[in-house]
Amino acid sequence: MSCEQDDTSRFPLLVIIIQDNKGVYTEERGEFTLKNYEIAVILSPDLDDTSLPAMQETIQGWISSSGGEIVLTDDRGLRKMAYHIKKKREGHYISWYASLSPSGPAEVEQQLRLNENILRFMIIKSDVPVQVEQKSPSTDSYSNVSESVPSTSTLEEITESDQVSDGLPDQSLDEKNEGESL
Amino acid sequence: MAFYRGSSRAYNRRPSVCQFCADKVTELDYKNLDVLVRQIDPEGKIRPRRRTGTCARHQRMVAIAIKRARHMALLAFDRGSWI
Ligand SMILES: [Zn+2]
Numbered sequence: 001m002s003c004e005q006d007d008t009s010r011f012p013l014l015v016i017i018i019q020d021n022k023g024v025y026t027e028e029r030g031e032f033t034l035k036n037y038e039i040a041v042i043l044s045p046d047l048d049d050t051s052l053p054a055m056q057e058t059i060q061g062w063i064s065s066s067g068g069e070i071v072l073t074d075d076r077g078l079r080k081m082a083y084h085i086k087k088k089r090e091g092h093y094i095s096w097y098a099s100l101s102p103s104g105p106a107e108v109e110q111q112l113r114l115n116e117n118i119l120r121f122m123i124i125k126s127d128v129p130v131q132v133e134q135k136s137p138s139t140d141s142y143s144n145v146s147e148s149v150p151s152t153s154t155l156e157e158i159t160e161s162d163q164v165s166d167g168l169p170d171q172s173l174d175e176k177n178e179g180e181s182l
Numbered sequence: 183m184a185f186y187r188g189s190s191r192a193y194n195r196r197p198s199v200c201q202f203c204a205d206k207v208t209e210l211d212y213k214n215l216d217v218l219v220r221q222i223d224p225e226g227k228i229r230p231r232r233r234t235g236t237c238a239r240h241q242r243m244v245a246i247a248i249k250r251a252r253h254m255a256l257l258a259f260d261r262g263s264w265i
Contacts, residue, residue, distance in 0.1 A: 040254055042254065076213075081255035081256075082252075082255045082256060082258040083255055083259070085255055093254075095213075120253070120254060120255060122250065122254055124250065126211075127209075129209070129211055
C-alpha cells in the first residue's frame with residue numbers, strides 16, 4: 001500500500017516536468033501563462049450564407065480546442081483584396097482576438113494551413129485594440145446611438161481647449177470603424 | 183547652380199517632428215489603412231524616414247504594420263490598386 005501511494009504522489013511531479021519543457025509554466029498560478037494573439041483569416045468569397053458561419057464556427061472550435069479563449073471577433077465582411085490570391089479577387093476578412101497557451105498558435109496554424117477555403121491567414125501577438133473594444137458592446141445592439149456615446153462622454157471630461165484637437169481624431173476613428181464594418 | 187538644383191530635387195525638406203510622436207501613438211494596427219497609406223509612395227514602397235520625418239521607433243512600427251497589411255492583401259507589394 002505504501003509503495004502505491006508513493007507512485008501516485010510521484011506521478012504529478014513527472015507531468016509538471018514535461019509541461020515545463022513545452023513552454024512557460026508558472027508554479028504560482030499552476031497553469032501556463034496565456035498570451036494574447038490576433039488570428040486573422042481571409043475566407044473564400046465562394047462561401048455562401050450557410051457555409052460561411054459554419055466555417056467561422058469550425059475555426060473558433062480549433063481555437064478553443066487548443067486551449068484558447070476568444071475575447072473578441074472582428075468581422076470586416078467581404079472586401080476587395082489588393083492582389084489576387086488563389087485566383088480570387090475578394091475575400092471575407094475576419095480576425096479573432098484570443099489568449100492562447102504556448103502550444104496554441106502552432107496547433108491552430110496546423111489546422112488553418114490545411115483548409116482550402118482559407119485564402120490567407122496570419123497569427124500575430126496582439127492585444128485587443130482599444131477602439132474595437134469600445135465598439136464591441138454596440139455591435140451587439142447594432143445601434144449608431146451607443147457608438148457615439150463613448151466619444152461624447154470622453155469629450156465632456158476634457159477641457160474646452162482640448163476638445164478641438166482631441167475631438168477630431170475620435171470622430172474620424174468612429175467613421176472609419178463604421179465604414180470598415182460595412 | 184546645378185549643384186543647388188540637384189540637391190533640392192533629391193531631398194524634400196523633412197518635417198522637424200515625428201507625426202506619430204505628436205499624436206502620441208503607442209500601437210499601430212496593420213488594419214489602420216488611413217495611416218499606412220500615407221507612409222507608402224506611388225510605387226507601393228515604404229517611404230523613408232528622411233522624407234516623412236518619422237522617428238526610428240515609429241518607423242519600425244510603420245514597417246511592421248505595412249508588411250503585415252501586404253501579407254493580408256490590404257496593401258499591394260508594388261504599383262497596384264491599393265485601397
Ligand atoms: Zn515617433
